[in-house]
Amino acid sequence: MTIIVTGAAGFIGGNFVHHWFERSEEPVVVLDKLTYAGNPATIQSHLDAGRCTLVQGDIGDRALVAGLLAEHRPRAVLHFAAESHVDRSIHGPGEFIQTNMVGTFELLEAVRAYWSALEAEPKAAFRFLHVSTDEVYGSLSETDPAFSETTPYAPNSPYSASKAGSDHLVRAYHHTYGLPTLTTNCSNNYGPYHFPEKLIPLMILNALEGKPLPVYGDGQNIRDWLYVRDHCEAIRQVLAKGRLGETYNVGGKNEIRNLDVVQVICAKLDALRPKADGTSYASQITFVADRPGHDRRYAIDPTKIEAEIGWQPAESFETGIDKTVTWYLENTAWIDSVRTGAYREWVSKNYSARD
Incomplete structure (x- = not known):
């Protein structure tokens, strides 16, 4: 038995590979384009042990995907691969449409052809699990109820619109063709191996390097924070127990304002790596111009996955x-390996104009 995981040299996918091998010996084939956020070092230990195979390639390359399916005969395809940074989608939406929508379409077509040709027993057992985001639901006020699986889609960024499109495609392939799909929509993930342009790792590393800690707008935007390994366990359980064609919202039950997140990080660093001059890292907090169309609040209601699957964070x-x-204090080699010149150019492009 084998599974194919797309985008597993990235943050959530890479953590899923680690989590998978803590609970299973079933081999994993990773298909990853290895763009700026993909790093083989994230899963290197499993590559070295021979449990995991890495294929560099694009989910939009239907012939490549078809070849992998024919060679490895997986019982499931788990689809993590996506362009995922809202700020990058604002600067360049085209890549998000191409990867998240067109790429998902090409992947679905290859998987549908493979699944359709399977014998009855493996065909009935096969699963396609699509990993998505709570951002497809849009923005909440502070008094709105949390997102449920029936919340209407209202994406507000090119990123969330492209993920909404991919969700709709997955749903359509189940209802039109009978493809045995599962979809998860998660809240903001954090944890090890997170590419350091995202809020939490950016704040940790900037703080340690004496740089400003840029907080968008008034810092009062609220996110529901989910530890990445909790998300990985939810995906593993949905793959095993989820009802075909269903969507499961995965949330951490941790609604926190962005400014409060940054202040918590500063307090942790004050305790673990105090500054030589005795001041708090919080003195480096700097408010910068807000992101265009910045959603005010996200919140997930995980009642369905708790009741049907039995998962809780x-x-x-x-x-x-x-x-x-x-983890970030102890893994400087991994951090240095991903902070290339291209990364530094991006940070400068995104934040210099906000000062």
Whole structure:
């Protein structure tokens, strides 16, 4: 038995590979384009052990995907691969449409052809699990109820619109062709191996390097934070127990304002790596111009996955952020390997104009 995981040299996919091999010996074939956020070092230990195979390629290359399916005969395809940074989608939406929508379409077509040709038993057992985001639902006010699986889609960024499009394609392939699909929509993930342009790792690394900690707008935007390994366990359980064609919202039950997240990180670093001059890292917080169309609040209602699957997050934000900050303090080699010249150019492009 084998599974194929797209985008597993990235943040959530890479953590899923680690999590998978803590609970299973079933081999994994990774298909990853290895763009700026893909790093083989994230899963290198499993590559070296021979449990995992990495194929560099595009989910939009239907012939490549078809070849992998024919060669490895997987019982499931787990689709993590996506362009995922809202700021990058604002600067260049085309890549998001191409990868998240067109790429997902090409992947679905290849998988549909493979699945259609299977014998009855493996055909009935096969699953296609699509990993998506709560951002497809749009923005909430502070008094709105949390997103449920029946919340109407209202994406507000090129990123979230492209993910909404991919969700609709997956749904259509189940209802039109009978493809055995599952979809998860998660809240903001954090944890090890997170590419350092995202909020939490950016704040940790900027703080340690004495740089400003750029907070968009008034810092009052609210996100529901989910420790990445909790998300990985949810995906593993949905793959095993989810009802075909269904969507499951995965949330951490940790609604926190962005400014409060940054202040918690500063307090953790004050305790673990105090500054030589005795001041708090919070003195580096700098408010910058807000992101265009910045959604005010996201919140997930995980009632369905709790009731049907039996999943609940194991980590609170307090325990999860402890693990995350410690990981970044102890893994400087991985951090250095991903902070290339292209990364530095991006950070300059995105933040210099906001000063």
